[in-house]
Amino acid sequence: xxxxxxxxxxxxxxxxxxxxxxxxxxxxxxxxxxxxxxxxxxxxxxxxxxxxxxxxxxxxxxxxxxxxxxxxxxxxxxxxxxxxxxxxxxxxxxxxxxxxxxxxxxxxxxxxxxxxxxxxxxxxxxxxxxxxxxxxxxxxxxxxxxxxxxxxxxxxxxxxxxxxxxxxxxxxxxxxxxxxxxxxxxxxxxxxxxxxxxxxxxxxxxxxxxxxxxxxxxxxxxxxxxxxxxxxxxxxxxxxxxxxxxxxxxxxxxxxxxxxxxxxxxxxxxxxxxxxxxxxxxxxxxxxxxxxxxxxxxxxxxxxxxxxxxxxxxxxxxxxxxxxxxxxxxxxxxxxxxxxxxxxxxxxxxxxxxxxxxxxxxxxxxxxxxxxxxxxxxxxxxxxxxxxxxxxxxxxxxxxxxxxxxxxxxxxxxxxxxxxxxxxxxxxxxxxxxxxxxxxxxxxxxxxxxxxxxxxxxxxxxxxxxxx
Numbered sequence: 332x333x334x335x336x337x338x339x340x341x342x343x344x345x346x347x348x349x350x351x352x353x354x355x356x357x358x359x360x361x362x363x364x365x366x367x368x369x370x371x372x373x374x375x376x377x378x379x380x381x382x383x384x385x386x387x388x389x390x391x392x393x394x395x396x397x398x399x400x401x402x403x404x405x406x407x408x409x410x411x412x413x414x415x416x417x418x419x420x421x422x423x424x425x426x427x428x429x430x431x432x433x434x435x436x437x438x439x440x441x442x443x444x445x446x447x448x449x450x451x452x453x454x455x456x457x458x459x460x461x462x463x464x465x466x467x468x469x470x471x472x473x474x475x476x477x478x479x480x481x482x483x484x485x486x487x488x489x490x491x492x493x494x495x496x497x498x499x500x501x502x503x504x505x506x507x508x509x510x511x512x513x514x515x516x517x518x519x520x521x522x523x524x525x526x527x528x529x530x531x532x533x534x535x536x537x538x539x540x541x542x543x544x545x546x547x548x549x550x551x552x553x554x555x556x557x558x559x560x561x562x563x564x565x566x567x568x569x570x571x572x573x574x575x576x577x578x579x580x581x582x583x584x585x586x587x588x589x590x591x592x593x594x595x596x597x598x599x600x601x602x603x604x605x606x607x608x609x610x611x612x613x614x615x616x617x618x619x620x621x622x623x624x625x626x627x628x629x630x631x632x633x634x635x636x637x638x639x640x641x642x643x644x645x646x647x648x649x650x651x652x653x654x655x656x657x658x659x660x661x662x663x664x665x666x667x668x669x670x671x672x673x674x675x676x677x678x679x680x681x682x683x684x685x686x687x688x689x690x691x692x693x694x695x696x697x698x699x700x701x702x703x704x705x706x707x708x709x710x711x712x713x714x715x716x717x718x719x720x721x722x723x724x725x726x727x728x729x730x731x732x733x734x735x736x737x738x739x740x741x742x743x744x745x746x747x748x749x750x751x752x753x754x755x756x757x758x759x760x761x762x763x764x765x766x767x768x769x770x771x772x773x774x775x776x777x778x779x780x781x782x783x784x785x786x787x788x789x790x791x792x793x794x795x796x797x798x799x
Contacts (some may be wrong), residue, residue: 338512339450339454339512339513339514339516340451340454340463340466342505342508342509342512342513343406343447343450343451343467344447344466344467344470345505345508346406346409346410346443346447346505346509347443347444347447347467347470347471348470348471348473348474349410349413349498349501349502349505350409350413350436350439350440350443350444351470351471351473351474352473352474352477352478352498353413353416353417353436353498354379354382354436354440354474355474355478355607356478356481356482356494356495356498357378357482357491358379358478358482358607358608358611359478359480359482359483359486359611359622359625359626359629360482360486360491360622361375361378361608361611361612362611362612362615362616362622363486363491363622364378364426364429364491368425368426368429370426371740374426376608376732376733376736377430377544378429378430378433379604379608379732380543380729380732380733380736381430381433381434381437382433382434382436382437382440383437383604383725383728383729383732384437384536384540384543384729385433385434385437385438385440385441386437386438386440386441386444386725387441387536387722387725387726387729388441388533388536389437389438389441389442390441390444390445390718390721390722390725391532391578391579391718391722392441392524392578392718393405393441393442393445393446393714393717393718393721394577394578394580394714394715394717394718395522395524395578396442396446397446397449397517397714398517398520398521398522398714399522400517401515401517402446402449402450402513402515402516402517403509403513403514403515404515405442405443405446406442406443406446406447406450406509406513407506407509407510407513408439408442409439409440409442409443409446410439410443410502410505410506410509411439411506412435412436412438412439412442413436413439413440413502414499414502414503414506415435416432416433416434416435416436416437416438416439417432417436417495417498417499417502418432418495418499419431419432419435420432420433420436420492420495421492421495421496421499423492441725444721444725445714445717445718445721447467448464448467448705448717448721449517449713449714449717450516451463451464451467452464452705452713453516453713454516462644462645462648464644464698464701464702464705465640465641465643465644465645465698465702466641466644468640468644468697468698468701469637469640469641473633473637477630477633478626480623480626480627480629480630481494481626482494482622482626483621483622483623483624483625483626483627484623484626486622486623487621487622487623522576523576524576524578525570525571525574525576525578527570528567528570528571528574528577528578529578531563531564531566531567531570532567532571532578532579534563535560535563535564535567536560538556538557538559538560538563539556539557539560539564541553541556541560542554542556542557542560543729543730543733543734543737568581577715579715579718579719579722580712580715580716580718580719581719583708583712583715583716583719584719586707587783588703588704588707588780588783588784589704589707589708589716591776591779591780591783592700592701592703592704592780593700593704593719593720593723594723594776595656595696595700595773595776595777595780596697596700596701596704596720596723596724596727597723597724597726597727598727598769598770598772598773598776599663599693599696599697599700599727599773600697600724600725600727600728600731601727601728601730601731601734601766601769602663602667602693602731602766602769602770603693603697603728603731604728604731604732605731605732605734605735605736605762605766606670606686606689606766607629608732608735608736609735609736609739609759609762610625610628610629610682610686611625611626611629612739612755612759613673613682613756613759614628614682616752616755617674617675617752617755617756617759618675618677618679618682620679624679628679628682628683628686629686631683631686631687632683632686632687632689632690633690635687635690635691635694636690636691636693636694637694638691638694639659639690639691639692639693639694639695640694640697640698642694642695643655643659643694643695643696643697643698643699644698644699644702647698647699647702652781652784653699653703653777653780653781653784654781655695655696655699656695656696656699656700656777656780656781657774657777657778657781658692658695659691659692659693659694659695659696659699660692660696660770660773660774660777661692661774662688662691662692662695663689663692663693663696663770664692664767664770664771664774665688665692666685666686666688666689666692667689667763667766667767667770668763668767669685669688670685670689670763671760671763671764671767673685674756675752675756696773696777701720703780704716704720705717705720735762735765735766738758738761738762738765739755739758739759739761739762740758741758742754742757742758742761743755743757743758
């Protein structure tokens with residue numbers, strides 16, 4: 332790679348890391364924030380779900396942004412949103428102000444996530460594209476490895492807001508470096524948004540958010556909101572597919588080699604953040620571990636995730652088949668079954684091993700699935716494909732963390748047992764069972780993908796599978 336490309340890659344990876352680190356920074360502090368602001372298990376998950384929901388809403392617009400603005404300007408704008416959100420988080424005197432700060436940070440992440448992928452694929456040589464995507468995924472995955480123990484250390488001695496203050500200098504530094512060294516890699520062109528399609532998309536997202544927010548408060552209103560959201564999105568998809576200027580190019584999903592990994596990635600992402608959010612609640616609320624001890628329990632597993640991501644990207648660069656994905660899915664399923672049998676009497680070492688097994692499986696699936704989808708995109712549809720894949724990815728994250736937190740909250744309030752701890756454990760176990768069932772679908776998709784790859788020579792079909 333050229334020297335300039337290496338510098339650009341470093342800046343983009345560092346900037347993306349800051350966003351990912353911020354996303355996971357508060358997870359280990361959830362029990363502390365719950366007590367400080369007097370919120371429950373379901374409400375505290377809004378700090379994650381609203382962050383993700385904001386990214387999901389805004390990511391489809393990055394196709395328009397990449398056509399209209401320079402890549403370096405977009406990255407710098409995203410970093411300024413991160414700084415603003417972090418500063419508001421420092422000043423949060425109530426739960427709602429903290430939520431607003433998370434929404435602003437999510438807006439920045441919505442810009443930088445697909446833009447960073449597109450820029451990296453443009454400046455990296457073809458033979459290293461899967462490796463570079465693996466690096467990006469590894470950087471994103473480093474965040475949950477180091478954020479929980481760092482949070483635990485600070486919570487043991489200082490207020491959780493101090494962590495936000497310490498992040499600000501690094502965020503300002505990367506903005507300065509980006510201004511000095513980043514240049515544009517996009518070819519801008521005049522693009523107009525279809526106002527009717529944008530309005531439908533916004534309305535669909537609003538009703539979808541209402542469905543998720545009221546899932547355990549008013550089931551009738553939640554189901555009604557979900558039904559309305561489904562109708563609006565059906566109309567949106569129909570009009571968007573027939574529009575000259577698409578917001579989300581669903582026509583790309585006509586190709587099975589794009590469709591299968593994208594849907595599988597959506598389902599896998601439902602599980603990743605959900606388990607990472609449930610584990611601190613389990614260790615602190617059921618096992619009565621301190622935040623610092625809870626954080627260190629998660630660290631080995633996330634380091635395994637980084638290692639598995641790196642290895643799977645290297646293996647995929649060599650043979651480009653789905654075997655590593657199938658291995659990952661089966662490993663993840665085994666770990667979820669083992670999670671079901673962990674209770675308040677289990678050893679800490681057992682929890683660590685099972686979490687490591689889970690993260691290894693996830694690490695073997697994410698990068699290969701993402702790579703298969705990307706390498707089969709024509710260069711002309713790179714930005715549209717990036718918006719599509721990342722919208723599905725973020726929707727999987729938000730749906731998973733919201734759905735499973737609602738399940739836990741609902742089951743724990745049924746009072747099946749006299750003990751609050753036992754009811755909470757029951758809710759967590761049922762969530763793990765639901766996750767294992769989802770993996771059955773992922774395995775079927777992975778096997779179908781393997782059969783499809785046996786029929787298609789990827790070397791002959793790169794950049795030629797999409798016919799719109």
